[in-house]
Amino acid sequence: MTMSALGEPCVLLKLGEVVLKGNNRELFEQRLQANIKAALKDFDFKVDVRQRHGVIALFLPDGTTPEVADAVAERVAYVPGLVWIHRAWRVEKDPGAVTKAAIELLADRDDVRRGVSFAVRSRRRDKRFPLTSMEIDRSVGGELNDIYGLPVDLKNPELVVSIEVDRDEVFVFTGGTPGQGGLPVGTSGRGLVLMSGGIDSPVAAYRMMRRGLRVDFLHFSGIPFTTSESIYKAYALVRALDRFQGRSRLWVVPFGKAQQSIKASGQDRLAVISQRRLMLKTAEEVARRLRAGALITGDSLGQVSSQTLQNITAQDDAVDLPILRPLIGLDKTEIMAEARRIGTLEISELPDEDCCTLLAPRRAETAAKIADLRQIEKRLDAEELAVQLAGSLQEYKLEG
Ligand code: ATP
Ligand code: MG
Numbered sequence: 001m002t003m004s005a006l007g008e009p010c011v012l013l014k015l016g017e018v019v020l021k022g023n024n025r026e027l028f029e030q031r032l033q034a035n036i037k038a039a040l041k042d043f044d045f046k047v048d049v050r051q052r053h054g055v056i057a058l059f060l061p062d063g064t065t066p067e068v069a070d071a072v073a074e075r076v077a078y079v080p081g082l083v084w085i086h087r088a089w090r091v092e093k094d095p096g097a098v099t100k101a102a103i104e105l106l107a108d109r110d111d112v113r114r115g116v117s118f119a120v121r122s123r124r125r126d127k128r129f130p131l132t133s134m135e136i137d138r139s140v141g142g143e144l145n146d147i148y149g150l151p152v153d154l155k156n157p158e159l160v161v162s163i164e165v166d167r168d169e170v171f172v173f174t175g176g177t178p179g180q181g182g183l184p185v186g187t188s189g190r191g192l193v194l195m196s197g198g199i200d201s202p203v204a205a206y207r208m209m210r211r212g213l214r215v216d217f218l219h220f221s222g223i224p225f226t227t228s229e230s231i232y233k234a235y236a237l238v239r240a241l242d243r244f245q246g247r248s249r250l251w252v253v254p255f256g257k258a259q260q261s262i263k264a265s266g267q268d269r270l271a272v273i274s275q276r277r278l279m280l281k282t283a284e285e286v287a288r289r290l291r292a293g294a295l296i297t298g299d300s301l302g303q304v305s306s307q308t309l310q311n312i313t314a315q316d317d318a319v320d321l322p323i324l325r326p327l328i329g330l331d332k333t334e335i336m337a338e339a340r341r342i343g344t345l346e347i348s349e350l351p352d353e354d355c356c357t358l359l360a361p362r363r364a365e366t367a368a369k370i371a372d373l374r375q376i377e378k379r380l381d382a383e384e385l386a387v388q389l390a391g392s393l394q395e396y397k398l399e400g
Pocket of ligand 1: 193194195196197198199200201202218219220221279296297298299303304306
């Protein structure tokens with residue numbers, strides 16, 4: 001019970017593409033609800049997740065403070081499948097109570113004291129409510145105008161007071177935070193991300209999680225010829241990305257010795273693309289064990305010499321699984337902006353000793369011939385090597 005006219009603090013979530021699903025919509029909704037619950041497991045109380053028509057409401061235990069409700073809203077904003085997150089108030093289903101709540105909502109606000117323009121926007125998901133949405137807009141808007149003297153601006157209001165009439169209650173709120181969009185993690189299957197310590201692969205991982213893939217992370221370290229720094233970096237990146245899916249797993253393959261063999265095979269200009277193919281073959285073997293149906297990389301067309309069209313073709317040739325490259329058409333500046341937004345850029349920019357620097361040829365081939373690469377792989381016995389490398393896999397568990 002709260003004494004305030006605002007009612008109970010809660011969180012209202014608007015669904016994205018999930019609402020476009022026909023017959024299997026329910027499966028998508030169930031997955032989304034499970035993902036929301038999992039994301040909120042660190043709170044020491046139970047959040048009641050209620051599916052409504054096109055929205056999800058999160059009800060909190062009696063006596064939950066607005067600050068805690070804010071924290072719940074902040075946490076759930078990472079969950080893919082949601083387009084808007086609103087910190088709302090749950091008000092009794094009665095026109096008088098709604099007006100009172102709206103008045104209370106605008107009390108003690110600096111922008112209201114400044115005299116912002118405003119509009120009331122209502123929606124009736126339950127048509128049994130005695131007022132139509134237009135009537136609610138008008139009557140609540142009129143009251144707010146009388147009390148606070150704010151100018152109404154229906155086209156471009158600085159402040160929107162939202163009122164949503166639902167089955168058992170009315171939600172009242174201002175503003176909101178955009179969600180991640182996309183589909184609930186797990187509705188598209190599983191993928192394995194080839195995760196360097198760089199800027200691109202974490203963004204690629206994010207993009208695919210947002211399309212509903214649950215991903216595992218695979219990092220190749222230069223160990224024993226480099227330090228473990230790149231592993232710590234990959235670990236930190238996975239932790240940051242874990243907010244979007246939960247239960248993330250980082251797998252590390254010590255790759256230094258295999259790189260030495262590639263180097264020793266003498267084909268300097270083909271070394272980079274050879275090693276990329278060996279990474280992919282190893283990843284394919286790991287994916288088989290993890291039951292992942294696709295590999296994911298951070299390639300962007302033309303960004304570096306290993307990402308020319310010919311070299312990408314040569315990479316696809318190395319494996320049977322599809323290689324998903326969500327960043328293929330993005331500019332570096334766009335990728336960096338997204339990395340900043342999802343919180344991975346700072347980590348990626350830390351210095352490290354990437355395993356790739358072990359094989360920096362004077363001039364890398366930009367149009368590798370598949371026949372030449374296969375020749376090298378024959379000498380290396382690459383298929384066997386990939387199985388061995390996959391066998392040396394180590395899991396790094398995320399604590400907590
Ligand atoms: P990134 O910023 O993701 O490192 P990049 O621009 O540095 O990308 P490359 O180094 O050519 O590009 O790597 C291309 C892709 O190959 C990476 O996005 C990643 O998916 C994969 N990759 C590269 N190095 C590693 C590694 N050490 N472990 C796992 N995957 C890697
Ligand atoms: Mg890199």
